[in-house]
Amino acid sequence: MTTPPALHGPTQDFLKPLASETRQQIMMLFAGGVQLTVGEVADRCGLGQCTTSEQLAVLRRGGLVQSSRDGKLVRYRADPGTISARLAELQGYLACCCPPPVEADTDSGAGDPPVQAKPGSGSRAADPDAVAVGVSQDELT
Numbered sequence: 001m002t003t004p005p006a007l008h009g010p011t012q013d014f015l016k017p018l019a020s021e022t023r024q025q026i027m028m029l030f031a032g033g034v035q036l037t038v039g040e041v042a043d044r045c046g047l048g049q050c051t052t053s054e055q056l057a058v059l060r061r062g063g064l065v066q067s068s069r070d071g072k073l074v075r076y077r078a079d080p081g082t083i084s085a086r087l088a089e090l091q092g093y094l095a096c097c098c099p100p101p102v103e104a105d106t107d108s109g110a111g112d113p114p115v116q117a118k119p120g121s122g123s124r125a126a127d128p129d130a131v132a133v134g135v136s137q138d139e140l141t
Helices: 009-019 021-029 038-045 049-061 080-097
Strands: 065-070 073-078
Touching: 009 021, 009 049, 009 080, 021 038, 021 049, 038 049, 038 073, 049 065, 049 073
Parallel strands: none
Antiparallel strands: 065 073
């Protein structure tokens, strides 16, 4: 069995910011390509500007957001290119250690869930209301 490759630094740095519920909440603000300033993020999340600035810096170091200067303002937005690259690497890593199940042939019925026997189904007298074909009454009791 081969050892899966270790996650390299940028992908590790990508995962760390996602461990915080506050940073997850901040990331959702950028859905749909929205650009926001530190003050706008702070207002929407109910955080102080200093705390918000620190959280955005962690997200930026992890490759989740990027920033651009607009005069005196710094605007933040999600970084879909880096996010996609890190997710692809993470998916490849997980596929090495935990490969997805192989799809069964649906035409053969192999994909159907197994039928479980009812308790006592091995006994001939398990269900008195069952219709037995080709079995005498003596065999049922």
